[in-house]
Amino acid sequence: MKYCQDCGAQLKGRADKKFCDDYCRCHYNNEINRNRDQDFKKINSILKKNAGILEKLIQQGIKTSTVHLLSGAGFNFNFFTHQLQEQNGEISIYCYNYGYLKINEEQLMIKQVTHSLSSK
Ligand SMILES: [Zn+2]
Structure with a gap:
């Protein structure tokens, strides 16, 4: 049946x-x-929140942070949009055009890319 x-x-x-x-x-x-x-939509809102947290730090001139601080602000490390390889070979994790590079297990360098994804 x-x-x-x-x-x-x-x-x-x-x-x-x-x-x-x-x-x-x-x-x-x-x-x-x-x-x-x-x-x-759910995943997008997580990604936007992540990007927003990083954006705020950059706007305040803050270039380094910690896993602990970002988590406390609501950053979700499980979600990101893409990875970019730095010139020295290290991999930065991005949420849209804001990202971070792990300096060690706890410390992060905040990154921002502009126009890097446009085709020309
Ligand atoms: Zn039916």
Whole structure:
């Protein structure tokens, strides 16, 4: 016995059928997209918060910080947008155009890039 993936009604007809009709198929796919968009938004807001914390430090002229201080301000180290290799080979972690380079386990150098991602 097979059931519609959207409304749960029992399905009749072809064995590979997953939905009652186009309405159920559309509704189901819209739900998936909505959930996906919500997940994107959640991650985006974490990334924006991270970037905002680093932006504030840079605006205050602060160039170094600590894992402890950033965590305290709400920085989430699990989320970042990309990594950039420095000239000396070290890897900086970025949230949009604000990032940090780990000096050691606790100390961080705050980084900012401008226009580095534009194609020309
Ligand atoms: Zn259905």
